[in-house]
Amino acid sequence: MYIVKVLIEHPVHSLDMTFDYLSHQKIMTGVRVNIIFNHRRIVGYVEDEEYTTFTKEQLEEKAGFSFSFIESVIDEEPLLNEELKQLASTLSKLTMSPRISCLQAMLPTQLKPSTHKAVGIKYVKTVVIKEYGKAKTKKQQECLDYLKEYQELSLKDIPYSKAILDKLEEQGLICYRQVENYRNPYIIEEKKQVVTLTKQQQNIVNQITSKEPCVSLIHGVTGSGKTEVYLSLASYYIQRGKNVIMLVPEISLTPMMVKVFKERFGEKVAILHSRLSSGEKYDEYRKIKRQEVHIIVGARSAIFAPIENIGLIILDEEHDGSYKQESHPRYHTAQVAKIRAKSHHAHVVLGSATPSLESYSRALKGVYDLYELKERINQKPLPYIEIIDMVESMKQNNYTPFSYPLRKKIQETIDKGEQVILLLNKRGYASVVRCNDCGEVVKCPHCDVTLTYHKEEGQLKCHYCDYTLPLVKTCPNCQSSKIKLIGYGTEKIEETIEKTFHHASVIRYDVDTTRNKNSHLKLLERFRNKEANILLGTQMIAKGLDFENVTFVGVLNADLSLNIPDYRSSERTFQLLCQVAGRSGRGNKSGTVMIQTYNPDHYVIEAVKTHDYQAFYQEEMKYRRLAKYPPYCHMVSLIIQSKKEEDVRLCASEIAQYLNQHLTRAQVLGPAKSMIYKMQDIYRERILVKFFDGRMIYENLNKICDYYSKNKRKVTIVCDFNPYSQI
Ligand code: ADP
Numbered sequence: 008m009y010i011v012k013v014l015i016e017h018p019v020h021s022l023d024m025t026f027d028y029l030s031h032q033k034i035m036t037g038v039r040v041n042i043i044f045n046h047r048r049i050v051g052y053v054e055d056e057e058y059t060t061f062t063k064e065q066l067e068e069k070a071g072f073s074f075s076f077i078e079s080v081i082d083e084e085p086l087l088n089e090e091l092k093q094l095a096s097t098l099s100k101l102t103m104s105p106r107i108s109c110l111q112a113m114l115p116t117q118l119k120p121s122t123h124k125a126v127g128i129k130y131v132k133t134v135v136i137k138e139y140g141k142a143k144t145k146k147q148q149e150c151l152d153y154l155k156e157y158q159e160l161s162l163k164d165i166p167y168s169k170a171i172l173d174k175l176e177e178q179g180l181i182c183y184r185q186v187e188n189y190r191n192p193y194i195i196e197e198k199k200q201v202v203t204l205t206k207q208q209q210n211i212v213n214q215i216t217s218k219e220p221c222v223s224l225i226h227g228v229t230g231s232g233k234t235e236v237y238l239s240l241a242s243y244y245i246q247r248g249k250n251v252i253m254l255v256p257e258i259s260l261t262p263m264m265v266k267v268f269k270e271r272f273g274e275k276v277a278i279l280h281s282r283l284s285s286g287e288k289y290d291e292y293r294k295i296k297r298q299e300v301h302i303i304v305g306a307r308s309a310i311f312a313p314i315e316n317i318g319l320i321i322l323d324e325e326h327d328g329s330y331k332q333e334s335h336p337r338y339h340t341a342q343v344a345k346i347r348a349k350s351h352h353a354h355v356v357l358g359s360a361t362p363s364l365e366s367y368s369r370a371l372k373g374v375y376d377l378y379e380l381k382e383r384i385n386q387k388p389l390p391y392i393e394i395i396d397m398v399e400s401m402k403q404n405n406y407t408p409f410s411y412p413l414r415k416k417i418q419e420t421i422d423k424g425e426q427v428i429l430l431l432n433k434r435g436y437a438s439v440v441r442c443n444d445c446g447e448v449v450k451c452p453h454c455d456v457t458l459t460y461h462k463e464e465g466q467l468k469c470h471y472c473d474y475t476l477p478l479v480k481t482c483p484n485c486q487s488s489k490i491k492l493i494g495y496g497t498e499k500i501e502e503t504i505e506k507t508f509h510h511a512s513v514i515r516y517d518v519d520t521t522r523n524k525n526s527h528l529k530l531l532e533r534f535r536n537k538e539a540n541i542l543l544g545t546q547m548i549a550k551g552l553d554f555e556n557v558t559f560v561g562v563l564n565a566d567l568s569l570n571i572p573d574y575r576s577s578e579r580t581f582q583l584l585c586q587v588a589g590r591s592g593r594g595n596k597s598g599t600v601m602i603q604t605y606n607p608d609h610y611v612i613e614a615v616k617t618h619d620y621q622a623f624y625q626e627e628m629k630y631r632r633l634a635k636y637p638p639y640c641h642m643v644s645l646i647i648q649s650k651k652e653e654d655v656r657l658c659a660s661e662i663a664q665y666l667n668q669h670l671t672r673a674q675v676l677g678p679a680k681s682m683i684y685k686m687q688d689i690y691r692e693r694i695l696v697k698f699f700d701g702r703m704i705y706e707n708l709n710k711i712c713d714y715y716s717k718n719k720r721k722v723t724i725v726c727d728f729n730p731y732s733q734i
C-alpha cells in the first residue's frame with residue numbers, strides 16, 4: 008500500500024500543507040487526484056508518496072486518526088514539468104497564495120475525469136496501405152491504387168465503399184487505424200500573402216531580434232501596425248525552432264488575433280481561453296503538451312501553457328487590467344511572463360497605444376527597451392476628437408443622454424451609410440430604482456450596492472452576487488407606487504436609439520448579450536456585415552475591433568470612470584477613451600469622435616483630445632509623485648473580511664497598528680471600509696500599504712496571515728500586490 012501526500016487548498020486558511028491519503032496502486036507525483044476532505048469532494052495534487060507494508064488499521068492505530076483512500080486519479084500523467092513546478096512555488100511566494108492555487112491556476116480545469124469521459128478524445132478511422140500488392144477484384148485493385156497515392160486517408164474521404172475496404176483488409180493489403188482528431192475551434196484558411204513592413208516596423212523587428220533577451224515596450228498609436236510587428240517577430244523565432252506565446256487581454260479580442268495568427272501560421276497555432284468548450288480546451292492543451300504547435304494565442308492563463316523552448320512572449324495591450332488576476336493567485340501576467348522568459352532565455356514584448364505608467368516609466372528609465380510608432384500606417388490621420396460639455400447641453404434644456412451635436416453627428420453618419428460605435432460604460436436599463444415618496448432606493452440585501460434594473464429579464468439584479476428580484480411595483484418601505492427608474496445603462500440607450508434616430512438599427516454588445524459561446528463573434532460579424540449601423544456597448548467595444556466602415560465614435564459619459572475613487576481612475580479613463588477613439592476611421596474614410604463630459608477641462612480629457620500620451624504621462628506622474636503612488640512606490644492592499652462585522656473591525660485595526668509599528672519606509676493607510684463594504688454578506692475593511700522594501704513587507708504579512716489563521720476571531724486576509732481592483 009502507498010501513503011500519498013496530497014496538497015490541498017485548506018478552505019479556512021491558506022497555509023500550504025499536505026494531507027496523507029492511502030492508495031493500493033502506485034500514484035505518480037505531480038498528478039491530480041479526487042479526495043474527500045471534510046466531507047467534501049475536492050481536487051488535490053500529489054506531492055509525494057511512499058510505500059508501506061503496514062495495513063490501514065495499523066497505520067491508523069499508530070497515527071491515532073483514520074485515513075481515507077484516494078477516490079480517483081485525474082491525470083494520466085503529470086501535467087507540469089520542472090519549470091512550471093518551480094514557477095508555482097515562486098508565484099506562491101510572490102502573491103502570498105497557497106501553492107495549490109498556483110498549480111490550479113496553471114492547469115485547465117477541463118482535464119478532470121468526469122469531464123474527461125464526457126469530453127473524450129475524438130477519433131477518426133483512417134486507412135493505410137500495409138502492403139501494396141494484387142487485389143482479388145478489379146474494383147478492389149482500383150481502390151488500392153487510389154490509396155497508394157496517399158500516406159493515410161480518413162475513411163470518409165475515400166470514394167470507395169466500406170465493403171471494398173473490408174475485403175482489402177481481409178487480404179492483408181491495408182489496415183485501419185484510429186487517429187486522434189482534434190476539434191478545431193476556428194477554421195481559418197491560411198493566407199500566405201504577407202505585407203511588407205514599413206521601415207519603422209522593420210526597424211523594431213531588427214533591433215529586438217538582434218538583442219540579448221530583454222523586455223521591450225512598443226508604444227504605438229492605434230493603427231500603427233503593432234500586430235504586424237508581432238507576427239513578424241513570431242515568425243522569426245519560429246523559423247529558429249523556438250516557440251511563441253501571444254497574449255491578448257480579453258476574450259472579445261481573441262478571435263481577431265487568432266484569425267491573423269492562423270492566417271499566417273496555420274496549424275502551428277493553438278488557442279487557449281476560457282470560452283472554448285471543454286473538448287476544445289482539452290485538445291488544444293494536448294497539442295501543446297505534445298509540442299505539436301509553436302504558437303499559443305490566448306488570454307491571461309495562457310501564460311502557463313506547458314510549452315517548451317520559448318523564444319518570445321508578447322503581451323498586446325499590456326496596460327489592460329484583465330492581465331491582473333483578481334482571485335488567488337493574484338498575479339500580473341507580465342510578472343509571470345518575465346519569470347518564464349528568464350528560465351527560457353526568451354524575449355518579452357509589451358505593446359500598447361497607452362502603456363501603463365509603470366511600464367512607460369520603466370522604459371524611460373532604461374529598464375525596458377522603448378520603441379515608438381507615432382503614426383498610423385500610410386500616415387492615415389488619427390481621428391478628430393471633439394469634446395462636448397454636458398453642462399452646456401443642460402443649459403439648452405436638453406436632459407437626454409444625447410447632446411444636440413452628438414445627435415446630429417450620429418444621424419449624419421447613418422445617412423451616409425457609415426457606421427457608429429457608441430460607448431456607455433454601464434450595463435442594464437436603470438442603475439437605481441427609487442421611491443419618489445420616501446426616497447428609498449432598492450439595494451441588494453447581501454451587498455452594499457443598489458440593484459440594477461434589467462428590462463429584458465424584468466429583474467432587478469445585483470452585479471456583485473447572484474441576487475435577483477422581480478421589479479417592484481410598490482415601495483418596499485412605504486408601499487407607494489411612485490417607483491422611479493433613475494440613471495441609464497446600455498439596455499435603456501438601446502431602446503431609445505431607434506426612437507431618436509431615423510433608419511437606425513443597433514447591436515448591443517455587453518456582458519449581458521455575449522454570455523453564450525461565440526455570441527460575441529456573431530454580434531461583431533453582424534455589425535461587420537452592416538446588419539446594424541450602430542454598435543453600442545460597454546468598455547468591451549473599446550479594444551481591438553477593426554471595422555473599416557466605422558467613421559464615428561461617440562462616448563456618452565466619459566465621467567463614469569473618471570469619478571471612481573481610485574488612484575488609477577485617470578489612467579484608466581485615458582486608456583479607455585484613447586482605445587475607443589482609435590476605433591474610428593480605420594478604413595479609407597477619416598474618422599471623428601465626440602466625447603460627452605461634465606469635466607471638459609480635466610487633463611485626461613485634454614490629452615485625449617490632442618492624442619497626447621506624453622502630456623497625459625507627465626501630468627499624471629506629477630500627481631503620482633505628489634501623492635506617493637506607484638510607480639513611485641509599491642503597493643499592497645489587504646482586505647480583512649468576515650461575516651462578523653465586529654471581528655473585521657477589531658482585527659483590521661490590530662493589523663494596521665502592527666504594521667505601523669513594524670514597518671519602516673512604508674506608509675499604512677487605513678483601515679477603512681472598502682468601497683463595497685458588505686459583499687455577499689461578508690464585511691470588508693481595507694488597509695493599503697505603500698512600501699519600498701519588499702522583503703520586509705513579505706516577512707510581516709506572512710506573520711500576520713499565520714497569526715490570524717490560528718486566531719479565534721475568524722477573519723480572512725486577502726493580500727493583493729499591485730492591486731487593480733477598487734472594490
Ligand atoms: P495596431 O495593432 O497598432 O492598432 P494594426 O496592426 O492593426 O495596428 O494595423 C493597422 C492596419 O494597418 C491593419 O489593417 C494592418 O493590416 C495594416 N498594416 C499594418 N502594417 C502594414 C504594412 N506594413 N503595410 C500595409 N498595411 C499594414
Ligand code: ZN
Pocket residue numbers: 442443444445446447482483484485486487
Ligand atoms: Zn417609499
Ligand code: ZN
Pocket residue numbers: 451452453454469470471472473474687
Ligand atoms: Zn449582491
